[in-house]
Amino acid sequence: MRLTKSFLPTLKEVPADAQIASHRLMLRAGLIRQTASGIYAWLPAGLRVLRNIERIVREEQNAIGAQEVLMPTLQSADLWRQSGRYDAYGPEMLRIQDRHGRDMLYGPTNEEMITEIFGQSVKSYRELPQSLYHIQWKFRDERRPRFGVMRGREFLMKDAYSFDADYDGAVISYRKMMLAYLRTFQRLGVRAIPMRADTGPIGGELSHEFLILAPTGESTVYFDAALEQQDWLAQSVDFHDPESLGRFFKDVTTSYAATDEMHDETAWKSVPADRQREGRGIEVGHIFYFEDKYTRSMGVTVNGPDGAAFHPHMGSYGIGVSRLTGAIIEAHHDAQGIIWPESVAPFKAAVLNLKPGDAQVDEICNRFNQLGGDAVLLDDRDERAGVKFNDADLMGHPWQIIVGPRGAKEGRVELKNRRSGERLDLSVDEAIERVL
Numbered sequence: 152m153r154l155t156k157s158f159l160p161t162l163k164e165v166p167a168d169a170q171i172a173s174h175r176l177m178l179r180a181g182l183i184r185q186t187a188s189g190i191y192a193w194l195p196a197g198l199r200v201l202r203n204i205e206r207i208v209r210e211e212q213n214a215i216g217a218q219e220v221l222m223p224t225l226q227s228a229d230l231w232r233q234s235g236r237y238d239a240y241g242p243e244m245l246r247i248q249d250r251h252g253r254d255m256l257y258g259p260t261n262e263e264m265i266t267e268i269f270g271q272s273v274k275s276y277r278e279l280p281q282s283l284y285h286i287q288w289k290f291r292d293e294r295r296p297r298f299g300v301m302r303g304r305e306f307l308m309k310d311a312y313s314f315d316a317d318y319d320g321a322v323i324s325y326r327k328m329m330l331a332y333l334r335t336f337q338r339l340g341v342r343a344i345p346m347r348a349d350t351g352p353i354g355g356e357l358s359h360e361f362l363i364l365a366p367t368g369e370s371t372v373y374f375d376a377a378l379e380q381q382d383w384l385a386q387s388v389d390f391h392d393p394e395s396l397g398r399f400f401k402d403v404t405t406s407y408a409a410t411d412e413m414h415d416e417t418a419w420k421s422v423p424a425d426r427q428r429e430g431r432g433i434e435v436g437h438i439f440y441f442e443d444k445y446t447r448s449m450g451v452t453v454n455g456p457d458g459a460a461f462h463p464h465m466g467s468y469g470i471g472v473s474r475l476t477g478a479i480i481e482a483h484h485d486a487q488g489i490i491w492p493e494s495v496a497p498f499k500a501a502v503l504n505l506k507p508g509d510a511q512v513d514e515i516c517n518r519f520n521q522l523g524g525d526a527v528l529l530d531d532r533d534e535r536a537g538v539k540f541n542d543a544d545l546m547g548h549p550w551q552i553i554v555g556p557r558g559a560k561e562g563r564v565e566l567k568n569r570r571s572g573e574r575l576d577l578s579v580d581e582a583i584e585r586v587l
């Protein structure tokens with residue numbers, strides 16, 4: 152793709168209200184623009200990242216047998232009156248009226264709606280378990296929207312909901328999600344540590360928040376360093392086999408990890424001192440089991456083997472898809488700009504044409520551009536080399552293919568790795584082999 156034909160507006164100045172690196176970099180690299188407090192438009196490069204994150208989230212949800220649906224953003228207040236949450240939710244809920252004066256709301260989450268949809272169709276225990284998810288915009292009228300997309304008011308979330316016949320079934324659904332989450336975050340290039348979270352009146356241990364370590368995080372976290380060493384993608388867990396899932400879950404949850412809310416000094420002391428890690432974290436996901444809270448309050452039942460009706464047990468599982476764009480940048484940047492993990496980068500490589508108009512340079516650049524297709528961004532602007540280097544560093548492409556007149560004469564280019572800074576002098580074919 153040619154830069155001169157695309158909409159990738161980078162900024163030189165740092166916007167004054169952007170306090171943290173990821174927010175500044177998202178604006179400077181032309182990923183987003185704010186349109187109202189806590190509300191953002193996604194520009195082409197930002198949208199590519201968002202779509203890449205969605206794709207990985209989707210693949211891992213599908214891999215554990217969850218099925219994708221798409222529910223609307225607008226919901227009827229009556230649905231929330233059934234569960235009792237219409238009044239309980241408070242000022243974070245954006246309430247709207249339609250032309251007939253009917254109360255509506257912009258969904259902050261979808262437990263009520265999915266419970267109703269489920270209840271309309273599932274009548275027998277034989278149809279259980281079910282696990283449904285969607286990736287949809289949410290609105291929460293946050294008191295203090297800040298840090299760009301990290302705490303927006305409109306934001307993109309993956310939310311999944313499981314329905315099981317009983318507690319034992321719900322535990323299995325929960326463990327599958329735990330597995331999917333750990334794999335998802337690792338593929339996104341971040342270490343998200345599962346931490347015990349508050350279960351409220353339900354009790355038990357089935358609530359975990361996933362936090363990425365970053366100095367700008369809003370929670371204080373305490374965890375055993377053993378959790379950082381785990382390679383979840385290398386582990387073979389058979390999600391069809393409850394025992395295999397059980398071993399995996401034990402492995403995850405025996406090491407200490409808690410946010411300040413749940414921190415337990417006595418348990419903390421039993422973690423060897425050299426493995427104690429304390430820091431700040433960003434919540435990028437949250438899973439929890441809540442028994443039959445919604446099926447009961449909304450009167451949803453299915454028939455058991457004995458014909459008796461019962462309320463299915465549910466769990467709810469969220470991932471902050473748009474927040475992750477910011478969180479990934481918090482974890483991967485330097486003074487020059489973003490350093491995208493390859494799995495989510497908007498472009499895999501930038502080709503820097505250092506002398507537009509030079510026949511040999513143009514020819515080599517065109518070749519990369521044609522072969523690379525959508526994955527490659529060709530900087531064909533009539534600009535100084537320095538400007539191109541800076542923009543490529545800012546935008547964070549994993550690779551830069553630098554094509555100048557001297558090398559081009561001998562059919563050679565320079566390949567720079569954005570993360571390591573390593574530069575290699577390669578033939579055009581070698582560079583193609585390496586990157587494309």
Ligand code: ATP
Pocket residue numbers: 291293300301302303304305306307308434435436437469470471472473474
């Ligand atoms: P927080 O503690 O940050 O307010 P939450 O606990 O209210 O988040 P959940 O209801 O658990 O959020 O929603 C699931 C996920 O949605 C969160 O883990 C987070 O990644 C994301 N999320 C929640 N609120 C926002 C927001 N205002 N902007 C962006 N992402 C958000």
Ligand code: MG
Pocket residue numbers: none
């Ligand atoms: Mg919140």
Ligand code: MG
Pocket residue numbers: 434
């Ligand atoms: Mg929270």
Ligand code: MG
Pocket residue numbers: 360434436437
């Ligand atoms: Mg939460």
